[in-house]
């Protein structure tokens with residue numbers, strides 16, 4: 001007869017793949033996030049500023065001049081109409097050419113968009129009128145793959161996925177089995193407890209491989225998200241993340257007797273990491289005094305390390321601190337979980 | 345050869361927050377090998393607690409337990425588990441596994457045993473082999489649970505309320521499974537709160553109430569203990585009004601009566617000779633100007649034994 005560990009793992013895999021919702025949340029959802037956020041925050045083409053100019057002969061001249069400029073589009077309107085539109089924020093700026101030929105800009109300086117528009121419009125018109133820069137300037141464009149938002153986002157989503165499916169995959173299933181009296185039933189057999197726990201953790205960690213592959217392939221095909229570091233480092237780091245969150249999942253579920261209890265605990269543990277661990281925006285943005293807490297969170301360390309490896313081509317050795325923190329979390333959570341584990 | 349099960353002065357107190365529940369209060373039990381033994385008792389009597397202590401799933405507060413000559417926690421637990429099979433009360437197997445996958449899983453835990461197919465054959469569930477557990481009926485799920493207890497070819501099988509909640513047909517099919525198992529010489533400890541089940545399946549029965557065994561013997565012996573083989577149940581009226589305020593003792597003078605108890609809707613007498621008892625009862629009622637509202641007679645069963653011993657019913661009315 002086949003080995004119990006093999007049977008336990010086989011059963012876990014089968015139940016997983018017979019659960020369409022679980023497959024969606026594990027594999028489908030992160031892809032939708034990459035797609036949606038990648039599109040939403042893609043680099044926009046150079047901005048065009050539309051604005052109102054008060055109808056007058058001077059206004060006509062400005063409109064003529066702006067014709068050859070691609071980034072500003074003036075519309076000639078009556079004073080009343082232009083001022084009305086300014087009040088309703090339909091135009092950022094109203095330009096009035098005064099009798100002496102000077103330009104008067106009407107706008108709210110407290111509105112950064114209006115200020116930016118005014119500066120751009122004025123700069124463009126002054127150049128068109130023949131102004132020369134006293135110091136020559138040049139521009140270096142940086143929109144290469146690897147520095148866009150979507151590049152920054154993908155490692156964070158991998159981290160988030162490791163956390164979500166690790167904690168839910170283990171926590172939910174364990175408590176479900178406890179509620180069903182199945183843990184006790186298994187205990188009544190000669191099954192080794194270590195085999196059972198190994199199968200829970202093992203299956204979870206096994207699932208990370210297809211998860212990672214699907215996400216990386218998708219991000220690469222759709223947005224050209226690069227992997228600059230070695231694939232080996234990336235896999236090892238992800239593996240460590242999967243183990244860490246499997247341990248946290250086990251700890252969260254080690255005593256809970258009801259699904260509601262474990263759901264609450266899960267959310268309690270995951271919420272700070274969702275907010276602070278730098279999935280959607282950098283964890284550095286939090287004030288200094290909570291940085292020690294933010295940096296101690298396992299998800300922060302995984303996200304940072306994955307970003308360093310994928311985007312900066314960092315080596316595994318350079319991530320020693322992240323690795324140390326994650327190993328610490330794993331050891332702590334497994335030790336406590338095994339000590340406190342409730343079988344019935 | 346040692347007994348299959350020995351319990352000596354078993355006590356179990358659950359500490360449930362501030363309250364503490366005395367589930368077992370000095371339970372004594374000895375079951376020889378090869379016997380099908382029934383633990384019969386109402387809800388909360390302590391049946392599950394006893395069975396789970398015997399399986400080493402919970403620890404007794406005090407008292408001694410020996411299972412197949414071994415003790416729990418003496419270093420040979422897994423050796424002992426190899427020899428036990430069980431169905432626990434209210435276990436729901438994994439919905440998303442098929443019947444055969446479930447059995448293969450359970451089989452893999454035992455060093456020796458029968459094949460999953462053989463186990464399916466024993467519980468007559470072969471045609472459902474590749475069905476998902478979710479799609480099984482209640483009775484089929486319960487038979488699968490029994491099959492899971494059989495794959496390790498147990499010397500001792502625990503069946504904790506195997507037929508609770510099943511319809512009569514499903515119950516009878518499970519009884520057939522158990523009867524067939526008895527024939528193979530497997531020791532079986534069965535708990536139930538159905539007296540007909542205990543009567544039909546058990547070689548011997550212990551009636552448990554409030555954590556103690558209050559009667560022990562073969563179903564026949566227990567019934568004989570009541571003296572009478574027959575039960576007379578009746579209810580009374582006077583001038584069109586129900587009368588159930590008389591103490592049961594009121595009827596102990598009726599001929600051949602052994603015991604008298606009050607029922608929810610009347611009285612229950614156990615009698616040796618109904619053909620003497622009924623005329624005697626009628627005579628007494630006539631003298632007291634009481635009329636019968638109803639009267640039935642039947643053979644004594646284990647339920648009557650329980651009622652006579654405790655003054656309570658074994659099953660609530662809504663149980664079927």
Ligand SMILES: Nc1ncnc2c1ncn2[C@@H]1O[C@H](COP(=O)(O)OP(=O)(O)OP(=O)(O)O)[C@@H](O)[C@H]1O
Pocket residue numbers: 358359360365366367385386387388389390391392393394433505537
């Ligand atoms: N884990 C527990 N914590 C607290 N009290 C418990 C626990 N398990 C059982 N009890 C109490 O112990 C008593 C005996 O329970 P047990 O489950 O052994 O009864 P039972 O005879 O199996 O009843 P049933 O026919 O309802 O299954 C009951 O009063 C029950 O409420």
Ligand SMILES: [Mg+2]
Pocket residue numbers: 391392393433504505
């Ligand atoms: Mg019970």
